[in-house]
Amino acid sequence: MADNKNFGSKRLVVGAHYGFRDWLSQRVTAALMALFTLVLVAQVLFGAKMGYVRWAQIFSSQWMKVLTFVTIVALAYHAWVGIRDVWMDYIKPVGVRLALQVATIAWLVGCCGWAVQVLWRL
Amino acid sequence: MADTAPTRPVYRNIHVTQILSYRLPPAGMVSIGHRISGVLMFLALPFIVWLFDVSLTSEISYERFASTFAAGLWIFPAWLVKLGVLVLIWSYLHHFIAGVRHLWMDATHSVSKQQGHVSALVTLGASAVLTLALGFKLFF
Numbered sequence: 001m002a003d004n005k006n007f008g009s010k011r012l013v014v015g016a017h018y019g020f021r022d023w024l025s026q027r028v029t030a031a032l033m034a035l036f037t038l039v040l041v042a043q044v045l046f047g048a049k050m051g052y053v054r055w056a057q058i059f060s061s062q063w064m065k066v067l068t069f070v071t072i073v074a075l076a077y078h079a080w081v082g083i084r085d086v087w088m089d090y091i092k093p094v095g096v097r098l099a100l101q102v103a104t105i106a107w108l109v110g111c112c113g114w115a116v117q118v119l120w121r122l
Numbered sequence: 123m124a125d126t127a128p129t130r131p132v133y134r135n136i137h138v139t140q141i142l143s144y145r146l147p148p149a150g151m152v153s154i155g156h157r158i159s160g161v162l163m164f165l166a167l168p169f170i171v172w173l174f175d176v177s178l179t180s181e182i183s184y185e186r187f188a189s190t191f192a193a194g195l196w197i198f199p200a201w202l203v204k205l206g207v208l209v210l211i212w213s214y215l216h217h218f219i220a221g222v223r224h225l226w227m228d229a230t231h232s233v234s235k236q237q238g239h240v241s242a243l244v245t246l247g248a249s250a251v252l253t254l255a256l257g258f259k260l261f262f
Contacts, residue, residue, distance in 0.1 A: 118178055
């Protein structure tokens with residue numbers, strides 16, 4: 001390429017690596033959530049009879065709290081990438097798309113905070 | 123030259139409102155199902171966190187969690203709550219299995235038309251069977 005200026009109005013905004021980070025983070029966060037699911041299902045299936053005491057016991061151990069916390073954060077990031085893809089596919093007006101993206105972040109951060117609060121007051 | 127140019131098929135994003143007008147192959151059904159299930163779980167997130175909250179906070183709130191499935195929630199009768207939860211169960215299972223299919227394809231690079239077809243059928247079948255099993259446990 002003769003003109004390889006990559007700043008100002010000529011800045012390259014598409015191309016290699018721009019989608020790779022989202023692609024990879026969505027897969028890494030998915031793997032974390034899958035791990036959490038397997039750990040939780042194993043504890044439910046192979047533990048004592050289910051009731052409040054057993055359920056609270058599962059989440060009260062420190063390692064499970066940490067794993068659950070990581071899963072909550074992973075879920076928020078994973079959902080952000082996915083929902084942003086949905087908005088980019090279907091919502092073309094830039095203003096509407098921005099508003100929806102902001103609402104998505106607020107929605108996810110709000111749910112995230114609530115879930116963490118529930119987890120850490122146990 | 124212009125007269126003989128073949129009219130080529132146009133591929134575009136399938137809008138939610140157009141889903142029913144397409145006859146999708148199994149892999150396409152898994153794909154759009156993955157998207158729909160993801161959006162459903164995203165929208166239901168406050169409800170899911172609420173279930174997490176009441177089931178975990180105290181024994182009294184746990185009773186409230188349990189009674190949601192027996193006595194209903196707010197203006198919603200119990201059967202509707204259960205139906206909603208069943209939809210979320212399907213969403214989770216489908217999203218999970220379709221996601222594992224994605225990861226497996228990414229990791230092995232073993233993508234062929236046949237393998238994509240078979241793994242899509244397995245995904246649809248497994249999520250349906252598991253949803254039915256858990257739905258049976260939920261309703262009966």
